[in-house]
Amino acid sequence: MRIRARGRSFLALVLSPEAPLAQWLDGLDQQIARSGSFFSGKPVILDLGLLGAREPGLASLLDELRSRGVRLIGIEGGDRSWPALANWEWPESFDGGRASGAVEIPDDAAATPTALPATPAETLILNGAIRSGQSIQHLHGDIVVLGSVSSGAEIVAAGSIHIYGTLRGRAIAGVGGNSKVRIFASRLEAELLAIDGYYAVFEDIDASLSGRPAQAVLDEDRVSVIPLLS
Known part of the structure; x- marks a missing residue:
């Protein structure tokens, strides 16, 4: 039996939270309310590069995003050794992605x-x-x-x-x-x-x-x- 395989590429969104997180989440809620199901079913990579290890609310950020229907396929820009991330369930990471420019969320x-x-x-x-x-x-x-x-x-x-x-x-x-x-x-x-x-x-x-x-x-x-x- 010959095993056949072929590639298929999908565009993933990169979401980059900013401090203060409470205010950023409020802004995300407003954006989701305006954009309908924009995030529904779309693969998202969470970029923590704009946040520090002691950012207030960081420990609960993963649960906050998932409760809003944001589907994470990867996390980058952070360090698993940060105490706030100790209880996070990290998705398997993907390699080889290329940037494709900014994506405007419709309003x-x-x-x-x-x-x-x-x-x-x-x-x-x-x-x-x-x-x-x-x-x-x-x-x-x-x-x-x-x-x-x-x-x-x-x-x-x-x-x-x-x-x-x-x-x-x-x-x-x-x-x-x-x-x-x-x-x-x-x-x-x-x-x-x-x-x-x-x-x-x-x-x-x-x-x-x-x-x-x-x-x-x-x-x-x-x-x-x-x-x-x-």
Whole structure:
């Protein structure tokens, strides 16, 4: 019996609490109230680099985050020898992660995904630019944007994504397991491109293609960016 394995990459958020912790947790509660289920199901790495060993409230921080539905897959920036962390249950750490830039948490109306009714293979056409903080989802076909996608904005589609403008934000295509879809942009400056769960960040894209018409395809479990026109 041959054992088959393949890689699959996911984008994890890095949460960096600041002192005083009580005030930071209040701010987190307000953000969660505004952003709906933004943290739900998303992998989060807790970075303790901005806190000291004797920070008031540090001992209970892990429980406070878990009670708010924050799913931790790793902890960094702290020292297990700190007395306040003696009773923490540390998740198994992951190595090899790369920074992908800041992620803007959507507020208010921007937190509610825009989607068409459940009509199979129907294209969602959006007239105008997609602003930073907006999250547009269409899980029943392609998305066509007649404008640009700002940094911090997110487009999610079950099918392909077509951007007739500049793509500076995040484009996630093939949601639900479609590896044949593509991402097209008249001007590509994307923070993140993802197809069927595999992703590439800005640093992975050939610098010669930045700011040019380009398309992203999935090639042997790797997101590849190629010119739009030959």
